[in-house]
Amino acid sequence: MEPLSSQAALDWVIDALAMELTDPASGPLSRRLYLGLRERIQAGRLAPGSRLPSSRRLARELCLGRNTVLAALEQLVAEGFLETRPGAGTFVADLPRLAGASLESGTPSEQASMPASAAPKTREVSLSSRGTRLLGYSPGPNARPGVFTPGLPALDRFPQALWQRLMRRHLHRAPTEWLGYQAQGGVPALREALCDYLRLSRSVRCRPEQILIVQGAQQGFELIARLLTDPGDRAWVEEPGYGGAKACFEAAGLELHAVPVDDEGLRVVADLPAPRLIQVTPSHQYPSGVTMTLGRRLALLEAAERHGAWIVEDDYDSEFRYGQRPIAALQGLDDGGRVLYVGTFSKVLYPGLRLGYVVLPEALVDPCRRANARLHREGQYVVQSALAEFIAAGHFSRHVRRMRDCYRERQARLRDALAPAVSAGLKLSEGQAGMHLVAWLDDHTTEAALVARGIEHDIGLSPLSTYYLTPPGRPGLVLGYAGASEEEIARAGGWLCQEWLALRAASEPDARV
């Protein structure tokens, strides 16, 4: 591992040496330089084989006489810490490391010379109980995106050149104070452009001041949970529902209560235990794809009012609707100031952008902005500024339209590929919106078998049952189709279709007779 220019490594060493040399208590200069270098060679912090700067340069950098430097270097060569190679210079010798040997005397500079390679011994790890639950929602150690990864947008279709041009321009223009700590709730131009977009396209009722820019929707969930709930409070979550939000609420110490989703969305029945927080995806339920009906929305708002609970409306991908009217946000129906509307740019632009937003009820604007500035800090103002132009100049709506066509096409490819299975009884969700389809399966055995076969073929499949809080959940697969090319989708879809048909045939031998 040699990622540093040896220049940078030497800079640091010289720098540290220069400071040590200012300490008059530690003897003559030549001796101090000798000790400082020896220490670092022993500790492996000057890599074996690396070339030292010339004595002339060292003398200049350390503000020492050249003879002082030469005396130290000669001593080190004599003792074997350095080697001279004729015509090439002075090099660090390849020595066995002396683990911990220099720690005993205990002076700070000698503490600093412990071998870098002596990693502390590993110990049995004891996570917290919420930490352990958290990991249950977290990707496996080797998880990586694949053809069917839900929620991954078409990165290959993102207008990179345009975006880079905007970024360059806004980098150049950025006022110096944007480098500092900010607590405005985000770049004003972005909040204004976003406000117009949300009003026009999502029927969200807000002023720009109500918008808080956060580093991704997850940060929005976290802020809300911490500011509005205490450990032990109850949160209603959709069953099935989004793991990211559930992970945040677990992390906040909340008690999760699963509320079933049917084909009209979250169903508030009479005997549910009172919540403090309610998480919903009314525009396009995640992962089932259901749109919450007006009746259910009104019932939910009424329940929130009755319980004095807050509603977190997670509107993650409603930009992508196919041949359907845009659905007005729940927030737009809320006269009680109980809805916090959370949005993200991860789907419409790209996940690595790490920008999302929360539209806050008036009463929460000041506390949320202050708590966010304290807990998370604000930043990325240049990116926010570039994004504001991207929206206001119309690139955003154009990109949404293009992606809508692209995803419609990709969904059609997936449906085509799965058509033989569908003819044989495989059920798919309606797919009138969004970036994924759900394939409902008959049993958990099939779900597990398909996931296992997927691992063999390097095709990651997301089992629907893991989206349920209460086992066993309903069996199925959540099939993202937005992030892969039509060819990849057709190929992986064809494979999945064959696997499903083969499993079906194996489980119903009579059908083949």
Next chain:
Amino acid sequence: MEPLSSQAALDWVIDALAMELTDPASGPLSRRLYLGLRERIQAGRLAPGSRLPSSRRLARELCLGRNTVLAALEQLVAEGFLETRPGAGTFVADLPRLAGASLESGTPSEQASMPASAAPKTREVSLSSRGTRLLGYSPGPNARPGVFTPGLPALDRFPQALWQRLMRRHLHRAPTEWLGYQAQGGVPALREALCDYLRLSRSVRCRPEQILIVQGAQQGFELIARLLTDPGDRAWVEEPGYGGAKACFEAAGLELHAVPVDDEGLRVVADLPAPRLIQVTPSHQYPSGVTMTLGRRLALLEAAERHGAWIVEDDYDSEFRYGQRPIAALQGLDDGGRVLYVGTFSKVLYPGLRLGYVVLPEALVDPCRRANARLHREGQYVVQSALAEFIAAGHFSRHVRRMRDCYRERQARLRDALAPAVSAGLKLSEGQAGMHLVAWLDDHTTEAALVARGIEHDIGLSPLSTYYLTPPGRPGLVLGYAGASEEEIARAGGWLCQEWLALRAASEPDARV
């Protein structure tokens, strides 16, 4: 508020209209267009006075015959929703808004037409109890940086042109997958460069794989608290200590226990209640400026081992030491794998960058990386990549050296300005490192009086007593000197000196005799 190009606003409206028009259930096309436009005019989402596109363009964008469009527009003009101005085009009329009028029928498209200006009524806000405590650590609603803001670096000295060049290059080079969800723990090149830097300059013992890049040190604290503690667990915090870390631990539901800091650092005495987490700033205690002695460090490590606790070492500004050896990190002394070393680029580069890191014990690498990918997501890989080059090419160490000189100079200006007060008995901290000095005051009355006078003169002063968990705390002022120019520091320092002398004179009338 008209930040959008009217082009963008129209794009969205046309877009939504186009989708509505695909629904054959809602009558003839001309009627549907008429209703769609009327709805949006009533709702104020087409601003009064804004010009409509030509009927030709509308027809093209909506894929309608021009006569269909003309029929709809003529009807709207006839009803007074639109106005034609000779030679200028067709404009949206200025109508009174019909609040809620169109909600009654309850179809989704009519829900969408609620007036944007009808903000939900505000209600009495009920924060959680931890939320209320959190706000106690949060900046006031009108807080903004001033001459003495602690922790603000010299933004005017940041090498903007160089950084922008690096950013442009890395933007251009970024692989497409960096746009997506990542779970590698950060860009490998950055973790490698950082690892070398930490080993060489901070005596941290680690491999690049142990480094987790986070969006600021605060995110590191949050991750640690959630993964390693449960609500109700106890955390030791330094008294006085850093509000940002305390806010994170409060947010995580922890019970904070203040452990006093004296002139050797945090003092572990026998009867302290067992913690699960310990937060320390051993290199340069925040805010007192004390360097923790080797004896205290070893005692702390022993206590952590005995209690089975984790230590969070917050090394926030130790790059800036004046005429002193760099102090080896506590992490480098830890053989038990109990120390999590948290660092930030907010001080060395700039706060708006939002990048920090945690060096994890081996046993925590996998769980922390997975939990972080779930809770916070990774991102900003382009910035990380640019930063890797900034470090590896030596710009980082050069910038640190320049800033060290700059801050030494700025501290000297502040000392000069306060010299008359110091001669008269004002006590200042040693200031051998970092970006702020502490002025110790004799009583809380003086502290409050100076802060109040500061507000009058638009000079923000940070009262030391607010850094204490347990009131009343020790009176004093935390005086950042890194973020303002020498002239500003001299001026504000001179003002402060006079104020202090005046208060002193007023409280000791005999002294003037």
